[in-house]
Amino acid sequence: MGPSLLTSLIRRLWMSLLVLIGVSMLIFCIARVIPGDPARIALGPNATQEQVDLLRERLHLNDPLPVQYAEFVKESLQGDLGMSLYTNRPVVTDIGDFLPATLELVLFAGILMVAIGVPLGVLAARYRDGWVDNLVRLLSLAGVVTPTFVWAVFLMLGFAFFLEWFPVAGRLSEGVPPPPGITGLYTLDALLTGRFATFADAVTHIVLPATALAMTGIGQTARLTRASVAQAYDTPYVHMAEAYGYPEGRIASRYALRPAMIPTLTILGLDFAAMLGNAFLVEAVFAWPGLARYGVQAILHKDLNAIVGTVLVISAFFLIVNILVDLTVAWLNPRIRLENRRAAG
Amino acid sequence: MIDVKTSVSALALAGATALLPMAAGAQTTLRLDEVAVGELDPAKATDYADSILMFNAYDTLLLPTRGGGGMAPHLAESWAAAGTTFTFTLRDDVAFASGNPLTAADVVFSYDRLIALGQGFSHLFRDHVASVEATGDRTVVFTLNQPYAPFLAGLTRLQIVDSATVLANLEDGDFGDLGDYGQAFLSANAAGTGAYAVTAHNPQEETTFARNDGYFLPFDGAAPDVVRLRYGLEGATVRTLIARGEHDIASQWLPPEIVRGIAEGDGTQLLLESGTGGFYIKLNTQKPPLDDVHCRRALAYALDYASVLALVQVTDEVAQGQPANGPLPVGMLGSDPGLAYPGQDMDRAQQELEACAYAPGDHTLEISWIAEVPIEERFALLMQSNFQQLGFGTEVVRVPWALFTERATSVESTPHISQLFVNSTTPDPDALVYNMYHSTVAGTWQSVEWLQNDDVDRLLEAGRAELDQDARAAIYQELGALLVDLQPTIYAYETQSVFPASSRVTAPSLSDPAQSYLVNGMNFMFRHMSVE
Amino acid sequence: MIAAVFNSRGWYKFRRNPLSMVGLFLVALVVLMAVLAPLVAPYPQHAGAFVDFVNASQPPSWSNPFGTDLVGRDVLSRVIFGYQISLMLGVVVLGIAVPIGVGLGLAAGYFGGVVDYVIMRVVDVFLSIPPLVLAMAIMGFLEPTLTNGMMAVAAMWWPWYARLAYNMARSESREGYVLAAEVIGASTPHILIREILPNCLPAVFTKITLDLGFVILIASSLSFLGLGVQPPTPDLGSMVAEGARYLPDNWWMAVFPALAILVAVLGFNLLGDGLRDVMDTDR
Numbered sequence A: 001m002g003p004s005l006l007t008s009l010i011r012r013l014w015m016s017l018l019v020l021i022g023v024s025m026l027i028f029c030i031a032r033v034i035p036g037d038p039a040r041i042a043l044g045p046n047a048t049q050e051q052v053d054l055l056r057e058r059l060h061l062n063d064p065l066p067v068q069y070a071e072f073v074k075e076s077l078q079g080d081l082g083m084s085l086y087t088n089r090p091v092v093t094d095i096g097d098f099l100p101a102t103l104e105l106v107l108f109a110g111i112l113m114v115a116i117g118v119p120l121g122v123l124a125a126r127y128r129d130g131w132v133d134n135l136v137r138l139l140s141l142a143g144v145v146t147p148t149f150v151w152a153v154f155l156m157l158g159f160a161f162f163l164e165w166f167p168v169a170g171r172l173s174e175g176v177p178p179p180p181g182i183t184g185l186y187t188l189d190a191l192l193t194g195r196f197a198t199f200a201d202a203v204t205h206i207v208l209p210a211t212a213l214a215m216t217g218i219g220q221t222a223r224l225t226r227a228s229v230a231q232a233y234d235t236p237y238v239h240m241a242e243a244y245g246y247p248e249g250r251i252a253s254r255y256a257l258r259p260a261m262i263p264t265l266t267i268l269g270l271d272f273a274a275m276l277g278n279a280f281l282v283e284a285v286f287a288w289p290g291l292a293r294y295g296v297q298a299i300l301h302k303d304l305n306a307i308v309g310t311v312l313v314i315s316a317f318f319l320i321v322n323i324l325v326d327l328t329v330a331w332l333n334p335r336i337r338l339e340n341r342r343a344a345g
Numbered sequence B: 001m002i003d004v005k006t007s008v009s010a011l012a013l014a015g016a017t018a019l020l021p022m023a024a025g026a027q028t029t030l031r032l033d034e035v036a037v038g039e040l041d042p043a044k045a046t047d048y049a050d051s052i053l054m055f056n057a058y059d060t061l062l063l064p065t066r067g068g069g070g071m072a073p074h075l076a077e078s079w080a081a082a083g084t085t086f087t088f089t090l091r092d093d094v095a096f097a098s099g100n101p102l103t104a105a106d107v108v109f110s111y112d113r114l115i116a117l118g119q120g121f122s123h124l125f126r127d128h129v130a131s132v133e134a135t136g137d138r139t140v141v142f143t144l145n146q147p148y149a150p151f152l153a154g155l156t157r158l159q160i161v162d163s164a165t166v167l168a169n170l171e172d173g174d175f176g177d178l179g180d181y182g183q184a185f186l187s188a189n190a191a192g193t194g195a196y197a198v199t200a201h202n203p204q205e206e207t208t209f210a211r212n213d214g215y216f217l218p219f220d221g222a223a224p225d226v227v228r229l230r231y232g233l234e235g236a237t238v239r240t241l242i243a244r245g246e247h248d249i250a251s252q253w254l255p256p257e258i259v260r261g262i263a264e265g266d267g268t269q270l271l272l273e274s275g276t277g278g279f280y281i282k283l284n285t286q287k288p289p290l291d292d293v294h295c296r297r298a299l300a301y302a303l304d305y306a307s308v309l310a311l312v313q314v315t316d317e318v319a320q321g322q323p324a325n326g327p328l329p330v331g332m333l334g335s336d337p338g339l340a341y342p343g344q345d346m347d348r349a350q351q352e353l354e355a356c357a358y359a360p361g362d363h364t365l366e367i368s369w370i371a372e373v374p375i376e377e378r379f380a381l382l383m384q385s386n387f388q389q390l391g392f393g394t395e396v397v398r399v400p401w402a403l404f405t406e407r408a409t410s411v412e413s414t415p416h417i418s419q420l421f422v423n424s425t426t427p428d429p430d431a432l433v434y435n436m437y438h439s440t441v442a443g444t445w446q447s448v449e450w451l452q453n454d455d456v457d458r459l460l461e462a463g464r465a466e467l468d469q470d471a472r473a474a475i476y477q478e479l480g481a482l483l484v485d486l487q488p489t490i491y492a493y494e495t496q497s498v499f500p501a502s503s504r505v506t507a508p509s510l511s512d513p514a515q516s517y518l519v520n521g522m523n524f525m526f527r528h529m530s531v532e
Numbered sequence C: 001m002i003a004a005v006f007n008s009r010g011w012y013k014f015r016r017n018p019l020s021m022v023g024l025f026l027v028a029l030v031v032l033m034a035v036l037a038p039l040v041a042p043y044p045q046h047a048g049a050f051v052d053f054v055n056a057s058q059p060p061s062w063s064n065p066f067g068t069d070l071v072g073r074d075v076l077s078r079v080i081f082g083y084q085i086s087l088m089l090g091v092v093v094l095g096i097a098v099p100i101g102v103g104l105g106l107a108a109g110y111f112g113g114v115v116d117y118v119i120m121r122v123v124d125v126f127l128s129i130p131p132l133v134l135a136m137a138i139m140g141f142l143e144p145t146l147t148n149g150m151m152a153v154a155a156m157w158w159p160w161y162a163r164l165a166y167n168m169a170r171s172e173s174r175e176g177y178v179l180a181a182e183v184i185g186a187s188t189p190h191i192l193i194r195e196i197l198p199n200c201l202p203a204v205f206t207k208i209t210l211d212l213g214f215v216i217l218i219a220s221s222l223s224f225l226g227l228g229v230q231p232p233t234p235d236l237g238s239m240v241a242e243g244a245r246y247l248p249d250n251w252w253m254a255v256f257p258a259l260a261i262l263v264a265v266l267g268f269n270l271l272g273d274g275l276r277d278v279m280d281t282d283r
Helices: A003-033 A038-043 A049-058 A065-077 A091-126 A131-145 A148-162 A186-192 A196-233 A236-243 A248-285 A291-300 A304-332 A334-344 B002-014 B048-057 B104-117 B151-157 B163-167 B235-243 B256-263 B293-302 B305-311 B346-355 B375-388 B401-407 B429-437 B454-465 B469-486 C002-006 C008-016 C018-035 C075-111 C113-128 C131-141 C146-172 C176-183 C188-224 C236-244 C251-282
Strands: B029-034 B062-064 B071-073 B076-082 B085-090 B129-134 B139-144 B196-202 B206-211 B226-231 B268-283 B364-370 B393-399 B417-423 B489-502
Touching (some): A003 A065, A003 A304, A003 C113, A038 A049, A038 B401, A091 A131, A091 A186, A091 A196, A091 A291, A131 C251, A148 A196, A148 C236, A148 C251, A196 A248, A248 A304, A291 A304, A304 C113, B048 B196, B062 B151, B071 B076, B071 B151, B104 B139, B104 B163, B235 B256, B235 B489, B256 B268, B256 B489, B293 B375, B305 B375, B305 B489, B364 B375, B375 B417, B417 B429, B429 B454, B429 B469, C008 C018, C008 C251, C018 C251, C075 C113, C075 C236, C075 C251, C131 C146, C146 C188, C176 C188
Parallel strands (some): B029 B226, B364 B417
Antiparallel strands (some): B062 B071, B206 B226, B268 B489
8 A cells, every 4th residue: 555545545534534423413413303202202101291301301302402412422432322212222232232243244245246246247248239138137127126125025935935945034043052252243253263053054044134135236236347347348458358369258357347346346335325224124024133123223213322323333334335445446446546646646 | 961950940840740751951942022122121111022021030029810800929928908008928938040039128129229210110109109118028018198909900010120139230320329220230131030031132133031940939831941032023024934833922913914824824823812901093082073072972983893803803713802892801890891882883973973063074084093003004094984984084194103102292283083002001990091081191192082071080080099899890880981971082992912823832821811811911921831 | 418319310229229119118108007097097996095895805806907905905006006106206306306416416526625525525424324214314304295205215315416427527527628618718607507517417317217216116115114105095115015014925915016116117227228328329
């Protein structure tokens, strides 16, 4: 990593921090305008007005918004995001419990998207306008146009109810203890500690939910890759490589695919927050104890601290992923590296 | 290790039952689910999932009599009432999961904690109990402010906590020396005497229990060794799990079609819990045209009760409801078998409508349904078509629960018609009707009728003050007849909770009315269940 | 540039691709059904407040080709009326989101500096909040009506257009023709609207036709949360969401509305791809 890249990385981190502050202010306000009195909802049906008032007082809900926000910033800088009214636990604990499950899901979905979508796209571009192209186009559109939750229900009924190939719910089978928590991602932890039976069990559990979550992305990735690769095939350097009689595989991977990965990666990065959000539909169907579902429950229960905490964590991940994407793109494309140097200088 | 444990428990049971050969090593597991996340802190528990946790992980001084009215000893082996003073004598053979013996100080601590936190079921005691004192190691005295008949029934919601364990696990908080009063600890751990000990609690996923073989009462039959209470499963998921034999008892919140689908599978049964509440169609009595009793009665006559019940029919024999004739379900103290059961009668509806001061065409009735309870949409559409026949304009509105609780706080924003399933939280009629109809409680989701009636208030207060059971029954019967006449609510049906289950489970309290408790969720005491 | 499609050369190119023609046919079919719903639907009254419990949950038959729902309404009729709402949703949402997004994106890209910094950070904020969380929050704030639903979806959609227009404007503003316009003293609005905008439009227009489908889908995700269109108004997303609960027994309740969404989205995607191909080579 050259000094220019470092400068631009620092600049990006600084801007991300600004964005995160903006997100926190926005979500802080939004969380408070969702209808319903959080105290009343938390206390349940039989609470008296007195009890509600007491809890509102304890939660500082009667203070002016800027005062509440200042308090929030002060406490969150100390790593305290407050208590969740929905689970009655510290929000930090909840996020620590639920984030790894969702990350694992999104990670697997991301792998599926690239592993299936990119080759499909390359194939379609290679045989452009032929029947392969049209078939891939139809398949990927079908993936794109079916809502995630419908995929989830269909996959579950098909592969768990009728065929019984895969487990239905949860992250591990009954009686299989979770691997020692290193990252919280069960598959990774099982591998790291050499528990291959646990790893296999965790993988069979994640296949269906990850596929359901990835279906839209696979279609999108295939379409984007096809478009970019098709463009690359039209460039003089690919024509030249073809004229030199380079093997097809080498042309595809070296000359056509590499520049074509840039827009695909960019969109994948931008899509990250959307995917974390969409995961809750999949999590609900497959009883996946993840952060996305927690966030939705938090909204439905008007659990202020949990809403703010969840959204902030998701935003932070979105920003980090996008910095990583930009770094990868810069690594893939020398021209951007040069531009960065110019911008930094 | 397992062998040792089994033989110890077998020995412990040997006195009561014949020594049976135990299946070596194999643990039996019971798996069930609930929609909402369970709250493990006894001072905060309120809903159904919470109740299941409470009645298994903790015990109470008294329990309702199985299959009937009245209270029976539990942690308290006896009690004596003198005026407004109740003296309880505790059993001497009860220990908490920590090994600490149960003492009167634990009861006082549990009560003080409930009141200090001011959440959960503290409202059952706060305005009525003057003091709670330990007068001996095993004697506790509750002194009330005034005669308060629902007091003993309310004790089913006072879970006794292990004070020593809680005090050893305090964190910083608003309660001075008491720190957070153990809130952080008790939201993740149980500190009770219960028949089942909580081994893990993940609010998003499940709570797991292990059988407490040192429990002071014997277990019925082959009670499960391990219980998993899962949270938030989708209908399709539950159905798939049961079909694959990976789940035992589904929640009561599934729509009838899915319950039917599960029941049609092999090796399934339907478990039932009834007699604790009803489906109430609540009319806003302060908003025209429903501030006129005749318009309210017109709606009550126009409703197609048979279709309502047909909508909740699960199989030929089982429905999620049965006809209701008033505010109190059959079998509850003060319910009146003599009251007529309502039915659709368009002629009488028209007569009432003519007596009403408003012309139906001038008003649009807002029929709300709670977004989280999809079956209510069908009731709303049925009411829409029934009430349109009378000439009322109608508008069906879907209201998320959070928004509904907000709208319920003022007359203007409360819809004309709200649909609510309400269950009694204690085995006492007061718990059901006082919070609905007393003029001082208006403005909560339970009291969206906004009823302001002196006679109703008088009867509700009399019902609390009267200690003689027969006289109380008469008061609540009078109240029931008055409410049917005033019609603040259309009593659509009595709810019967239907739990589709695998037939490997035997649960007498959920299948035999003579063995069931009249408290919501109490029939899920795992110690009464058997698993193959 | 739309004209490009209608001139004979463009039309010839368009017509040559069978998939584009399929797209055009599907879109025409869907739009016609939506517009003529009261005439086409076998039971128009089933789109509104109607109950017939005797005929509830019936599988597909001659009289109800798509079966009936839980209160006895004809699913086919509701699908046809559902197109009305779903298409309107797409048009209104994009009608709000596109001008806002494109306008802000152009301004940020052209002016650069502080304007760029402020606008694009706001865009980042919106992009980094999960769209459903954003929409739910807005829907929660407002009452869950159709209008507010459309506002919510529009609020989460505009940043994508801002991104797109921003990138285009940034590269276009360095092109010779813009510099030339600046040199001859053209006003800023003139440069933005008359010079830069037309060159961004093909990309924007293509994205619009692709997005119409996605908007319908997002709306259906909202319905899944109970935040969409108010009943008894039929909406394809809500129908799938409601029906998915009753799989596999009442499969027709979910499968037919899902296929209906698929047909519409597929149509718009194919049409969009066709238009883009025509325009790409036209430029």
